[in-house]
Amino acid sequence: MKKLKKLLVSPKFTTGAFIVAAALLLFSGVGGARAALQYRSETYSSQLKMYNIGVTLMENDTEVAWRNYNADSVLGDEWKQQTGVLLENLKTENENNAMTPGKPYEEKLCVKNTGSINQYVRASVYTYWTDENGTKRTDLSPSLIRLHLIEDGSWIEDTTAKTPERTVLYYTKLLDAGQQTSLFADSIAIDGTIATKVNQTTADDGTITTEYVYNGANFVVEVTVDAVQEHNAQAAIWSAWGKKVTVSNGTVTLGE
Amino acid sequence: MKRFNIMMAVLAVCMTVTAGVGLTSSYFTTYAEAKGGTSVVMKPTSTTPDESFSDWKKHVVITNNSDAAPVYIRVKAFTGDAYELNYSGNWTPAADGYYVYNSIVEAGQATEALDITIGNIPDDAAAGTEFNVSVIYEATPVQYDENGNAVEPVNADWSVKLDTGTAEGGE
Numbered sequence: 449m450k451k452l453k454k455l456l457v458s459p460k461f462t463t464g465a466f467i468v469a470a471a472l473l474l475f476s477g478v479g480g481a482r483a484a485l486q487y488r489s490e491t492y493s494s495q496l497k498m499y500n501i502g503v504t505l506m507e508n509d510t511e512v513a514w515r516n517y518n519a520d521s522v523l524g525d526e527w528k529q530q531t532g533v534l535l536e537n538l539k540t541e542n543e544n545n546a547m548t549p550g551k552p553y554e555e556k557l558c559v560k561n562t563g564s565i566n567q568y569v570r571a572s573v574y575t576y577w578t579d580e581n582g583t584k585r586t587d588l589s590p591s592l593i594r595l596h597l598i599e600d601g602s603w604i605e606d607t608t609a610k611t612p613e614r615t616v617l618y619y620t621k622l623l624d625a626g627q628q629t630s631l632f633a634d635s636i637a638i639d640g641t642i643a644t645k646v647n648q649t650t651a652d653d654g655t656i657t658t659e660y661v662y663n664g665a666n667f668v669v670e671v672t673v674d675a676v677q678e679h680n681a682q683a684a685i686w687s688a689w690g691k692k693v694t695v696s697n698g699t700v701t702l703g704e
Numbered sequence: 705m706k707r708f709n710i711m712m713a714v715l716a717v718c719m720t721v722t723a724g725v726g727l728t729s730s731y732f733t734t735y736a737e738a739k740g741g742t743s744v745v746m747k748p749t750s751t752t753p754d755e756s757f758s759d760w761k762k763h764v765v766i767t768n769n770s771d772a773a774p775v776y777i778r779v780k781a782f783t784g785d786a787y788e789l790n791y792s793g794n795w796t797p798a799a800d801g802y803y804v805y806n807s808i809v810e811a812g813q814a815t816e817a818l819d820i821t822i823g824n825i826p827d828d829a830a831a832g833t834e835f836n837v838s839v840i841y842e843a844t845p846v847q848y849d850e851n852g853n854a855v856e857p858v859n860a861d862w863s864v865k866l867d868t869g870t871a872e873g874g875e
Contacts, residue, residue: 548848
């Protein structure tokens with residue numbers, strides 16, 4: 449036992465173990481070698497195709513936000529992107545684009561594949577109220593902002609990701625290059641119950657004046673669309689989005 | 705020498721562990737973001753009643769004051785059991801005895817008169833006999849359907865209760 453202990457602490461043993469570890473590391477990267485027939489064809493020319501991924505958010509048939517990868521062998525690779533502004537051209541009857549509670553306004557949202565490879569996409573929608581400085585308000589519920597989401601089988605909601613402010617939708621089909629999805633939203637409205645908080649006065653002549661406490665309240669809608677490659681999509685979605693899905697025959701279902 | 709042995713041992717362990725690490729992969733991904741907002745406008749409602757009386761008829765007109773939101777108007781009258789009330793004009797009978805004005809009343813506009821005829825007046829009624837016809841009215845902002853179209857006045861929802869804050873009772 450003493451001899452064994454002496455051997456283990458000896459410099460020679462330590463050096464030998466180090467050499468073995470180095471050899472293991474070196475040979476772990478070596479694959480099997482095979483011998484194969486070789487045939488060399490005549491010289492021919494071919495084109496190298498670069499795969500570009502790109503995704504665009506469409507609002508009312510207009511591209512408002514995108515991020516497209518452009519691989520150029522001459523000019524170099526680059527991302528072309530734009531962060532968009534939503535609700536800029538709402539067709540309201542009020543000044544400054546303001547909305548009337550209870551009245552829906554057109555707000556058609558969908559996703560377009562502006563890359564050269566097929567992809568799977570999802571959309572994350574956030575809604576919340578703010579004050580005039582842009583600070584979030586907690587006295588008004590985000591549920592009063594009614595962005596009408598369309599879940600028609602093409603888009604499905606990930607209920608595990610839902611919060612009062614956030615809704616995440618997955619497009620269940622493979623989105624081919626150049627194509628766009630069906631709409632995941634088609635209108636926006638403010639719930640009429642926001643108009644029930646009032647200050648009311650009655651004058652001597654019987655005039656009743658009702659003023660609304662939340663008149664002028666500001667709200668925000670944010671949308672983020674994500675795209676991931678078709679190849680090995682199940683692993684790609686898990687790696688990029690942290691979501692377990694099953695991809696089979698071009699169809700995505702949530703969960704394993 | 706001892707320190708050298710320790711360092712070598714640690715290095716050996718690290719290399720042995722990393723030999724078992726598999727290959728990592730990167731995937732093509734991208735994203736796009738957009739953000740926007742606006743405000744909510746709720747114009748105040750302000751309505752003024754006007755009543756006149758002639759020929760055993762009470763004429764009721766409600767005015768929607770200027771700079772106010774368009775509204776629906778409904779009116780109801782009360783009197784003693786001895787008398788009968790008959791309504792006429794561009795108004796439609798609705799629930800709970802109310803009469804709803806048939807059009808949306810825009811800011812600065814007034815309803816046509818609701819004529820409330822008092823019936824069953826006794827033939828032997830003495831001069832100076834008093835009776836009372838009380839009129840109440842309500843106004844509510846215009847409502848919209850899922851297509852953004854204004855709901856017809858006769859189909860308006862009058863059940864929305866306003867929250868005017870806390871109220872304190874007196875002694």
